[in-house]
Amino acid sequence: MNGTAWHALGAGLAAGAAVATAVLLTAFAIGTHLRLHRVADIAWGLAFSGVAVTTYLLSAGHGDPERRLLVAAATVVWGLRLSAHLAWRSRGHGEDPRYTALLDKARGNRTWYALRTVYLLQAALVWLVSLPVQAASYADAPVGVLGVLGLAVWAAGVGFEAVGDHQLARFREDPANRGRIMDGGLWAWTRHPNYFGDCLVWWGLYLLACTSLTSALPLLVSPVVMTALLTAGSGKRLLEKHMGDRPGYAEYAARTSGFLPLPPRHDLSELRR
Incomplete structure (x- = not known):
């Protein structure tokens, strides 16, 4: 990976963090409105998919084209299937007991506690776990x-x-x-x-x-x-x-x-x- 690619990877990592945060903040707004923070589970796969698509677009001209396409497609297929399944499974149900137990530990405002311990934490984890997806898109070596x-x-x-x-x-x-x-x-x-x-x-x-x-x-x-x-x-x-x-x-x-x-x-x- 040459110097230009390293610079592009750094910009891509920043964009990935922004996308993951945006998806989870949107989920936070929806979950707060519905009073159902289980929507964070649905946003999990969507956030990974968003990071993968963003990385694929921004890495054009840098990495091996086949590897870029494969890693992006694999992540999106997994993420969208997972999110669709969780959305279908949760229809008509109330709050997930895991989130109820977690938010019962809140000292002070439960909404802001949910933002910190559920949504922003998940955004950080999405970015961290998706590092191979982001790095692979800038790798020059063929598959x-x-x-x-x-x-x-x-x-x-x-x-x-x-x-x-x-x-x-x-x-x-x-x-x-x-x-x-x-x-x-x-x-x-x-x-x-x-x-x-x-x-x-x-x-x-x-x-x-x-x-x-x-x-x-x-x-x-x-x-x-x-x-x-x-x-x-x-x-x-x-x-x-x-x-x-x-x-x-x-x-x-x-x-x-x-x-x-x-x-x-x-x-x-x-x-x-």
Whole structure:
């Protein structure tokens, strides 16, 4: 990457931060008006898509054209699918219990607390996690074996996430399943196929962005931060805390892997024999 490209990357990073902030501030205005801060979840994928499109447009004439197009398209496909799914799933529902619990901790004005701890924080995370998307657009090297591997990992992640979401939606649509725990399909192999799919997506995009050891090391922060968010941050940890008291969940958790897809353990009744 020559000096001109480094200068352009710096301007692109600033533009990416502005776009991520604009999307989340718009979501903040909508969420405050509706009194539903779960709209931040819908804005999450849209913000990544906005950063990817902005980066693609601003990087014209700098990076490898094929890599630029692939990384932008992959991010937009993932982001728009996720946002559309969450928007559809949340229709007719009230506030997400995770946000209710978070805002109950507010000391003072809950609205400004939500702005700081939900929207602005998510804008910063979008910018940080999307660093490989932004850097890849300014890389001159053509897509090689590592890039192809990254696309394969990305495709596996999107597929895993989409299938898991579809299976859960079908399960919830059946009135006979009201109050039951989804434990079939991919959900029998991992308690969080959607989060695992997200994880694969960002490791795949990271691989697509890596052109040398010099770029691989600083960009590693992106998939590491996303993995931490999904497993120990606002993903798996908070959801399982909310689900913990559901009838049958403890038994389900005992026989099903917490994150990585693994064959389900034997039923607890069988283990006692």
